[in-house]
Amino acid sequence: MKTTKTIFQDGNHKWVAIVRDPNKPGYIVDTNEYLVTHGGRGLLLDPGGAEIFPAVFSALSAEFDPSALSGIFASHQDPDICSSLALWLEFNPQMRCYVSWLWSSFIPHFGGTAETFVAIPDEGIDISLEGLSLQAVPAHFLHSSGNFHLYDKIAKILFSGDVGAALLPPSEDTLFVEDFDKHIRHAEGFHRRWMGSNEAKRRWCERVAKMEIDMLCPQHGAIYRGADVQRFINWFDELQVGIVAA
Amino acid sequence: MTDALNVVKANTARAGADLLRIVRINEEIKRVVAVSFKINIMALNAIFLAKRAGTAALGFGVLSNELRVFSQDLRSCMESLTGLIHGCVDEVSIVLKDIRFTRLLSQTNELTTSGLVLPVLEHREAQNAEHERRLASLRNQLKRALEDAFRMVELGGVLAKSAKIEAAYGQGFAPALAQVSGEFDGIVEEIRGSLESLRRSAFFSGH
Numbered sequence: 001m002k003t004t005k006t007i008f009q010d011g012n013h014k015w016v017a018i019v020r021d022p023n024k025p026g027y028i029v030d031t032n033e034y035l036v037t038h039g040g041r042g043l044l045l046d047p048g049g050a051e052i053f054p055a056v057f058s059a060l061s062a063e064f065d066p067s068a069l070s071g072i073f074a075s076h077q078d079p080d081i082c083s084s085l086a087l088w089l090e091f092n093p094q095m096r097c098y099v100s101w102l103w104s105s106f107i108p109h110f111g112g113t114a115e116t117f118v119a120i121p122d123e124g125i126d127i128s129l130e131g132l133s134l135q136a137v138p139a140h141f142l143h144s145s146g147n148f149h150l151y152d153k154i155a156k157i158l159f160s161g162d163v164g165a166a167l168l169p170p171s172e173d174t175l176f177v178e179d180f181d182k183h184i185r186h187a188e189g190f191h192r193r194w195m196g197s198n199e200a201k202r203r204w205c206e207r208v209a210k211m212e213i214d215m216l217c218p219q220h221g222a223i224y225r226g227a228d229v230q231r232f233i234n235w236f237d238e239l240q241v242g243i244v245a246a
Numbered sequence: 247m248t249d250a251l252n253v254v255k256a257n258t259a260r261a262g263a264d265l266l267r268i269v270r271i272n273e274e275i276k277r278v279v280a281v282s283f284k285i286n287i288m289a290l291n292a293i294f295l296a297k298r299a300g301t302a303a304l305g306f307g308v309l310s311n312e313l314r315v316f317s318q319d320l321r322s323c324m325e326s327l328t329g330l331i332h333g334c335v336d337e338v339s340i341v342l343k344d345i346r347f348t349r350l351l352s353q354t355n356e357l358t359t360s361g362l363v364l365p366v367l368e369h370r371e372a373q374n375a376e377h378e379r380r381l382a383s384l385r386n387q388l389k390r391a392l393e394d395a396f397r398m399v400e401l402g403g404v405l406a407k408s409a410k411i412e413a414a415y416g417q418g419f420a421p422a423l424a425q426v427s428g429e430f431d432g433i434v435e436e437i438r439g440s441l442e443s444l445r446r447s448a449f450f451s452g453h
Contacts, residue, residue, distance in 0.1 A: 001357050050346070050350060051350070053350050053354065054350055054351075054353035054354040054356075054357050055357065057354045057357075057358065057363075058354060058357035058358045061358050061360055061362055062358075062359075065362075066362065067362070086347070087347060087350060087351070087354075090347070090351070090366050090369075090370065091362075091366055
C-alpha cells in the first residue's frame with residue numbers, strides 16, 4: 001500500500017502526497033499522486049494507472065472520504081497519469097476530469113462519458129475547489145503536446161507533472177529532495193529525453209520563475225522545496241532537451 | 247494468492263480462450279460464405295448447361311435453380327451468424343474488462359478497511375452477472391442459428407444428390423452434368439464439414 005504525507009495544511013486546505021508503494025511490481029513506473037482538499041471537497045491530481053488503483057485508493061481513503069472527490073486533474077494523457085479513471089468513476093460517476101482540450105476525446109478511451117470531461121483551453125483556466133482557486137498552468141510540450149501543471153497560490157505549491165521528475169533508485173527515494181546535486185543526476189536523462197522542446201522549456205521556466213513557489217511537486221521522484229525550487233528552474237533552463245543519440 | 251484472485255485468473259483465461267474461439271468461428275463462417283458464393287456461380291453455369299441440354303435436363307435445371315436459391319439463403323444465414331459473432335466479441339470484450347476491474351476492486355477492498363469499496367464491488371459484480379447473462383444468451387442464439395444453417399445444408403446435400411441422379415438422364419450432356427453435380431456435392435460436403443467443426447467448437451460446449 002502507498003503512504004500518504006501531508007505536505008501542506010492550513011485549516012481544511014490540505015495537500016497530501018500519495019507516494020511509494022513497497023509492494024508495487026518493479027516493471028511499473030513509480031508515480032506520485034496528490035490530493036488537494038478544501039472545504040470538505042477534494043481534487044486528485046494525476047490519479048495514476050489502473051494497476052496501482054488499489055494502492056492509491058486505499059491510501060487515499062485512509063486520509064479522506066473518496067466520495068467527497070469532486071474531480072480529477074490530468075496533467076496529460078499518459079496511462080500512468082489516468083488510466084485508472086474508469087475505476088474512480090465507479091465510485092463517483094459525477095466526478096469531473098480536467099484535461100487539455102487536446103486529449104479530451106482521447107482520454108475517454110480510459111473511461112468516462114461526455115459529461116465527465118472539462119476541456120482546458122491552451123491558455124489554461126482557474127479550477128475552483130469549494131472557493132479555492134487552482135490555476136491550470138500551460139506546460140505544453142513538457143512533455144506532452146497538451147500539458148498542464150496546477151498552481152495553488154495560497155499553498156504556494158506547483159504540481160509540475162513530469163517536469164522535475166526523477167527515476168530514483170530505492171535507496172534514494174526520499175519524499176523531498178535532500179541533496180540537489182545528487183538528486184538531479186537521476187532527473188537529467190529523463191528530462192533530456194522526455195522533454196521535446198527547448199523553446200517550450202524556456203517559456204515554462206520564465207513563467208514559473210515569476211510565481212511564488214514553496215514546493216514543486218513532480219509526478220515521479222522527490223519534491224523540491226525551498227531554494228531547491230529555483231535551483232531546479234535554473235538547472236532546467238540550462239539543460240538542452242529533445243536530444244537522442246540514435 | 248487468494249481464492250478470489252485464482253477465480254479472476256481462471257475467468258480471464260476462459261474469456262481469453264472464448265475470444266480466440268470466436269475468432270476461429272468467424273474465420274470458418276467467412277470460408278462458408280466464400281464457398282456458398284462459388285455455388286451461386288456454379289448453379290448459374292449449370293442452369294445454362296441445362297438450357298442447352300433441353301428437355302433431357304429439365305429436372306437438372308430445376309435443381310440447379312434450387313441450389314442457387316440455397317446458396318443465397320446460406321449466405322444470408324451466414325450474415326446473421328456474423329452479426330451474432332460481432333455481438334459475442336463485444337460481450338466477451340466487456341467481460342474481459344469486467345474481470346480486470348473486478349480484480350482491481352477486489353484488491354482495493356482487501357486493502358481498505360472502511361467497507362467503502364464493498365457496495366461498489368457488489369454493483370460491479372451485478373453488472374458482471376448481467377454481461378455474463380447477455381453473453382450466454384448470444385451463445386445460445388449463435389448455437390440455434392448454426393443448427394438452422396446445418397438444416398439448410400442438409401437440404402443442399404439432398405439437392406446436390408438429386409442433381410447427380412438427374413444428370414444420368416441428360417443423354418449427350420450426361421457426363422458434363424455429372425461433373426457439375428459432383429462438384430455441387432463436393433462443395434456442399436465441404437460446407438457441412440465446416441459447420442460440423444463449428445458445432446464442435448468449445449465456445450458452445452464450454453470445454
